[in-house]
Amino acid sequence: MLARKGYFTMGGMLSLVKFSIGLSVLVGASYCIRSYGRSHNQKYRIFLNSLEKLKGQSNIETRKEIKNYDFEFSWWPIDYEFNEDTVKANRYKQIAKHSWSKLVQSPCSIISYVVLHTFGIRLIYPGSIRALSFMMGSALNQGRSKLIETDNGERFKLKTSDGNYLDTMFIDKRLNSSIGKTLVICTEGNAGFYEYGIMVTPLEAGYSVLGWNHPGFAGSTGMPYPDQEQNGIDTVMQFAINKLGFLPDNIILFGWSIGGYATTWAAMNYPEVKAVILDATFDDLLPLAIPRMPAVLEPIVKLTIRQYANLDVARQLVHYPGPILLVRRANDEIICLEPNDLSTNRGNNLLVKLLRQRFPNLMVCMDAENALLRYLGASGRQQSTYTIVNILIKPNFESNIFEILFV
Template sequence: MSAIKSIWDCMFSPRLIKIYGNGPTEKMYDASKLEQWGDKVISSMYMMWKFGVYTSPFLIGILYRKGYLAQDGLLMLSKFATSLGVILVVSFCVRGLGRATNPTYHKFIQTLQSAQIGMVPNVKKELCKYEFEFFAWPVEYSWKDLDGDLSKQRLQISRPLLNRSPFQLFMTIPCQIIGYIAVHTFGIRLIYPGSLSLLQLILETSLLQGRSKLIEANKGVRYKLSTKERNDIDCMFINRRDATPNGNTLVVCCEGNAGFYEIGIMGTVIEGGYSVLGWNHPGFGGSTGTPYPDQEQNAIDIVMQFAINKLDFKIENIILFGWSIGGYSASWAAMNYPDVKGVVLDATFDDILPLAINQMPLWLESVVKLAIREHVNLHNYEQLSKYSGPILLIRRTDDEVISLKEADLSSNRGNHLLIKLMRFRYPYIFEEPQVTLVKDFLATTQGAQDQIMQKIGVNSDLCRSFLESYISENSKSYPMKIGPDMNIQQKNQMALFLVRKHMKDYKSSHCTPLPVEMFQVPWDINVENGFVFT
C-alpha cells in the first residue's frame, strides 16, 4: 500500500532539475528512462494546450471550414481527445513509477515534505540543495504574517479619466469594452512580454544557468512570498552584510518587462558589493499571477515587507533600483516607503501612455488612451513626485525603446520624467526659460552639455551653497521655495546643476547591462557621493 501511495505522490510532484553541492559534486538530476518518457509526453501535451489556447480563434476557423464542428467531426474530435486523455493518464503513472523507484528523487521528496510541514533552518538548508519546479516550494513569508502594516492604507495615484459625467461615461462604453478586452487578452502581454509561457520556455536554460550562478557563485538564497491576492512571488536574496563595504545596504531590484532576476539587473548591483534582493513580476519565472498594476503593487509591497521584517534591513538602508518598466514598481514602493535611502531608475519613463500611443495606429488613439488610463496606468512621475528622498535617473543615449523617435535624444521619455520632477521640486528655479534651456541641454550628449555648462558658467560650489543655505533656514521638504529672488543667470546655473545631479548619461541601447561604475547612491543635497567602485 505504501508503494502505491509513493507512486501516487510522485505522479504530481515537481520535476527535479538539479542538485547543488560543493565544487565537482554539483550535477544535473539523472532521471530514469520511465520518468524521462513520462515528462516528455506531459510537457509536450502542455505546450500543445498552450499553443491551442493562443491560436484558438484561428483553430476554430480552420476546424469550421474543414467540417469538424459538424456532428461527425465533433465525434471524431471527441475520440481524439479521449485518446490523448488516456495517453496523459498513462504518462503520469509511468512518471510516478520512475520517480518512486529513484533513490535520489525519493530523498528529495522526503526533504520537500519536511519543508512543507515546517521550514526550519536545517530543513531550508537541505531544500536549497535542490533545483526543482517552483510551484512546490513552500511559502516562507505571507501577507497574512504582517501585523501593523496589514491595515496601513497604501497610497495610490488618481486616474483622472474616471471623473467623467454620466453622458461622457455612456458615450465611451464601446471604447471601454474594447479597451478592457484588449488589455485582458493580448494587451498586458504586449506590455509585459516576459509573462508569455512561450518566451519563458525559450529562456528556460538561460534562467536556470543564471539562477545557478546566483546560488553557487554568489551564495544566493531563494524564497517564496505570498501576496494579498495569494500570488506566489519568486525572489532571490544575496547577503553581503559585514562582508563588503556596501554590504549593509540592500538594493531591491525591479526588472523590465521581459526581465527576470536570474539574468537581469542584479548582476550590476552584486558587482558593486551590495546586499541584493531580486524578484520576478507576477507571471514571470516562478511567480504566479498576471502583471496588472494592482498585482505589481502587491508584489513589491510584500517584497519590501519581507526585506524589512524578515531580512531585518532598516528602511533607511534600502535602495530601490528599477530598470525600464520596473520603474513603476520602484516608484510605487518609493511613494509608500518614503524613508528609503534612495531610488535609482535606469532607462525608464514618466508615463507609459505616450509610448503606447506611439506604437499603435493613430485611429486607435482614443481606445489606447482609455485602456491605459483605466487598466494599465503606469505613471511613474505621479508616484515619484510623492517621494521626497534622493533620486538618480540613468538615461541611455541610444535608447530605442524609451525614445519616441529613433536616434532622437530629445524624444527620450526620461527627459520628461526629469523635467516634471524638477519642476515639482524646484518650481521657482525651473520656470519656462529654464525648462527651454534644459530641453536643449538634454537634447545633446555629454560633450555638448559640458560646453553649455561652461558657457552658462555653472559654479557647482555656489549652487550647492544656495541649497544648503535655504535648507538651514527653511526645510528640505518639497516643493522648495528657493529661487524667487534669483536672477535669470543664477536660475540657469541652478537648473543645469540640478539636472546633472539627478541624471547620468550612459551611451548604450536599452537592453545593454549597466556597468557597475554607473550605479551609485543617489546624490543628496547635504551629502556628495562619488561613483561606487569595488
C-alpha cells in the same frame, strides 16, 4: 478543414476517436515511465522525502534541506506572508479597481477593459506571456543555479495581500563588508527576470541584493496589473524589513525601464529609503504607447491606459524626497518616441517633472526648463559646443538631493 477532409462523417469520427485514444495511451505510458524512473532514482526519493517532511513540520532545518533543490515553484513552501498590521497607516492608497457600474458607463470602457485583460497587459509586460517563460525555462534555471551556487543566493516565496505568490532571490553580503549592510531591491523591466537581470550590477559592487519577478513572470503568480504590481513591491519591502532585518534607510530601490513604476510606488510609500536609482525609465506610459499602435486606435489606447494601466512614474517619483540617480541611455530605442533622437527620450521628461516639483523657482528663472531640454536633446559633441547656459544635474547621495551647476 476537418469537414473538407470528411472527418465529420461516421468513418471520420471513428478515425479521430482512434487517434485520441492512441495519443492518450502514449501520454499515459510516458507518465508511468517517468513515475517508475523517479521511484527508483535515489536522489529524487531523498528530495521527495524532504518535501513530505516539510508538510508535516515547517522547521528551519527542513526548509534549508528542501532549498537545495530546484522544483516547481507552486510546491515551494511559503516563506513570508504580507501582514497588514506591520504597515504604516499614512500611505498612498492603491489604485481602486473599477466597479461594474463604472465599467458599463460607455461601450469604450468595456472595450478598454477587455483589451487590457486579454492581450493589452501582455503587450505592456511581455514577460507575463507563458510561452516566453516556457521558452526561457532552461536559461532561467541556469541563471537561478548560478545565483545560488556561485553567489550563495537563497530563494524565497512571498504571499501578497491579494493572494499572489512572488518568486524572489536574496543574496546576503552583510558579513563581507560594510557596503553589504545596504540592500538593493531590484525591479526588472517588462521582459526581464531576476535570473538574468540587473541584480548583477549591485551584486558585483558588493551590496546585498533582493530580486523579484513581477506577478505573472516565471514562477510568480497573478498578472502585472497596477494594483498587483503595487501589492507585489509592498510585500517585497515588508519582507526586506521584517524578515531580512534591513532598516528602510539602508535600502536602495533600483528599477529598470517599466520596473520604475513599482520602484517609484515603493519610494512614494517608503520615503525613508536611502536612495532611488532609475535606469532607462520613462515618465508616463501613454506617450510611449500611442506611437506604437495604429492611429485609428488612439482613443482606445488612451482610455485603456488612463483607466486601467496608468503607469505614471513621474507622479509617484515627485513624492519621494530623498536622493535620486537617473540613468539615461544614449542609444535607447524603447523609451524614445523617435529612434536615435535624444530629444524624444522620455527620461528627459521624467527629469524635468522632478526638478519642476523640487526646484520650482530654478525651473522658472532664465527659461531653465527649455534650456535643459535643449541640452538633453543634444549629443555629447553638441553639448560641448553650447554657448548658452547649460544645466548639469549631478546626484550627491551624501549631502543634498541634487547639485545644480550652471556651466
